[in-house]
Structure formats: structure tokens, C-alpha cells
Amino acid sequence: MSIKLAQRSDRKRVFLLIIALLGLYVFVPRLSLDNSVLHLANAAIERYFVRTCKSDLGLPPTEMTVVRRPMGPLQQAIYAALTGTYRGELQLATKDRRDLRRLGEIVMYLLEAATNPLLLPSGSDRDDPAPFAHPPLDLVAIESIRTLIGSYGLYERPWKYDYVKDAVRQAARLGEKTLVWTNFIRNIRLLQTELAEFHPATIHGGIPSRDMMADENAVTRESELERFRTDPTCGVLLANPAAAGEGISLHHWCHHAIYLDRTFNAGHFLQSQDRIHRLGLDEATVTKFTLLISDGTVDQTVDNRLRTKVQALSMLMNDPGLVRVALPDVDEFLDENEPAFNDDVETVTEHILGRD
Numbered sequence: 001m002s003i004k005l006a007q008r009s010d011r012k013r014v015f016l017l018i019i020a021l022l023g024l025y026v027f028v029p030r031l032s033l034d035n036s037v038l039h040l041a042n043a044a045i046e047r048y049f050v051r052t053c054k055s056d057l058g059l060p061p062t063e064m065t066v067v068r069r070p071m072g073p074l075q076q077a078i079y080a081a082l083t084g085t086y087r088g089e090l091q092l093a094t095k096d097r098r099d100l101r102r103l104g105e106i107v108m109y110l111l112e113a114a115t116n117p118l119l120l121p122s123g124s125d126r127d128d129p130a131p132f133a134h135p136p137l138d139l140v141a142i143e144s145i146r147t148l149i150g151s152y153g154l155y156e157r158p159w160k161y162d163y164v165k166d167a168v169r170q171a172a173r174l175g176e177k178t179l180v181w182t183n184f185i186r187n188i189r190l191l192q193t194e195l196a197e198f199h200p201a202t203i204h205g206g207i208p209s210r211d212m213m214a215d216e217n218a219v220t221r222e223s224e225l226e227r228f229r230t231d232p233t234c235g236v237l238l239a240n241p242a243a244a245g246e247g248i249s250l251h252h253w254c255h256h257a258i259y260l261d262r263t264f265n266a267g268h269f270l271q272s273q274d275r276i277h278r279l280g281l282d283e284a285t286v287t288k289f290t291l292l293i294s295d296g297t298v299d300q301t302v303d304n305r306l307r308t309k310v311q312a313l314s315m316l317m318n319d320p321g322l323v324r325v326a327l328p329d330v331d332e333f334l335d336e337n338e339p340a341f342n343d344d345v346e347t348v349t350e351h352i353l354g355r356d
Helices: 008-027 035-046 073-092 100-115 143-155 159-173 185-194 221-230 266-273 298-316 321-326 344-352
Strands: 002-005 049-052 062-069 177-181 201-203 236-239 254-259 287-294
Touching (some): 062 159, 073 100, 073 143, 073 344, 100 298, 159 177, 159 185, 185 236, 254 266
Parallel strands (some): 062 287, 177 236, 177 254, 254 287
Antiparallel strands (some): 002 049
């Protein structure tokens, strides 16, 4: 994607217009951002910007696969216990629904529980300069959940981990490499052990850049990328979209990305796809994306919101190629003409309250 300002003197006016339109959409609950609003914004933007659309680049096709599976009984019980706890919290005090920081923490807990409940006991790694650091789950105050989580590793394995391991093993047999995206450092660390036989490379907020290190032999983002690209024994890259979503080209070495989890950040989702689907690909190359979604969880809520955002962005930028690249070819979950009227806060609240 490339955008050039047509008239620099009008930059401020265009910026304020975009902020006004998007600001209304984000902060006014259930505002109908319908097609007319999007077309109006597009007309305003086109007067000042020249943009190269995805469809103009002549990129080869993508193949999007959505894998939806139920969680195991114990994982379902843990997830239900969490949502039940937060449901009571949201119903007790209206002001809590407006506490974005608290709701953000809750979303992170639910995303962790939908992927691997073992991520929950100590929350995120506080010492890591990584995104989505949030306070540890207060397990002392939630005795039933602590008991369930304490038993989880004895009786179940996360289905997403098994899927990733099988996919990476199958790709390695064919001499192919796999890119796995996750927003949680603990996922990366656990998968490093799970996938040790494939000598995984890793990139996240705790891995420094080369220019930050005096030791030439230190492990850096650049050295991990180089190992993934050139080492035939390195079959998988475990990466965080916030740390590796921009400025990295992997399209000559990898043609399959698996999303272990995703957040509401559509920018991270689109940019992460561009790491392996960009100019320079052979026209016969099919780039594959696999989305892992635990049934009945916040995974589905995030998926629905990302679909809506990509559809809206496609109309806003007059770029249908964004939809073709970012969404499955057959989309039975979202009418392309359906207005995007729910903001993220509203949809998460609806999910927790059991109204989705």
C-alpha cells in the first residue's frame, strides 16, 4: 500500500475530517456507519491522497482457512467461570462498562483462556517490554477458577497447540516453513518448547534489535529473521504482530501463516498478512492464512469485528482488494452491505453478558 499527499497545505483539514468521522464511529455506541458515510469519507480522502490499491499490485491469490473447534470440557469450564465472574461485575455497576482499561484486561484474560488456560495463573510477563501486559488474574479471589486451572494441564491440551504442531510438522516434511502469529509472549515461549524439534525462531517485544546490542553474537530480531530465512532446520517463526507486523519481508521463504489468536487491532492483522503476501511473489504462489477460533468464545467476537473493520476500510479506501486478501472468499457471517454499528466495547460487553 502506498499513499501520497496530493496537496500538503490541506493535510490538517483532511486529518481532522478523518478523525471526526472515525471518532464518531468509535465513541458513539451503535452509530450506524453505513455505506453513505463511508463513501462520503472516501470522496473527501480521494481529493487529497493518491493511493495504490491492493488490486493494482497484481499479487497472486491468497487462501484463507477458518478453523473453528470446540474447547475441551475443562477449558470450557474455565472460560465459563471467567465470563460468569465478569458478567456479574458488568451488571453490578454501569460505570465499569465504561472503564476501558478494565475491559481491556478482561479481553486479554478471555483471549488467553480461549487459547490456553495455562497462560492465566500469573497473567502476562511484567518484565517483558511487550504489548498487552496486564495485571495477573486474581486467582486468590476466584477459588473455583484457580482449582480448574490447576487441574488443566493434567487432563487436557489446548487444541490450538495441537493444530499448530501438526501443521508445522506437515509443512516441514514438505520442506516448507510456517509463520505463527500470537499476541502473547507466554504462547511464544510455550510453543518454543512444543516445537523444539523444528528449531523455532522468535520475535516479540523482549527480543532486541541489533542496533541495541553491543555483542555481535547476541540474539536479535535480525538474527532470528536471518535464521528463519536461511537455516533449513528452522521450520517455524513464532512472532508477535506488534513487534513484527511492519518492515519485514518473508514472502520468498514462507507462504503459510497461522493465527493462534487475534485482537481487535485490524491494522496489526492486515500488516501481518503483508509479511508473506507482497510484491515479488511468483504468480503461481498461493499464500495461505489459517485462523484458529475456539467456538463460543471471544475469538468469534474478535473475528466478527475484524471482518466489519476490513469491510469498512475497503469501502473507505475504495479498495476491494483488501477484502479479497484479508477475508475468506465465502463469508457467510457478514453481509457486505451490513453497516458497522457496534464498537469493540459494546460487542465485548454483549459477549460477556451472553447476548451475542
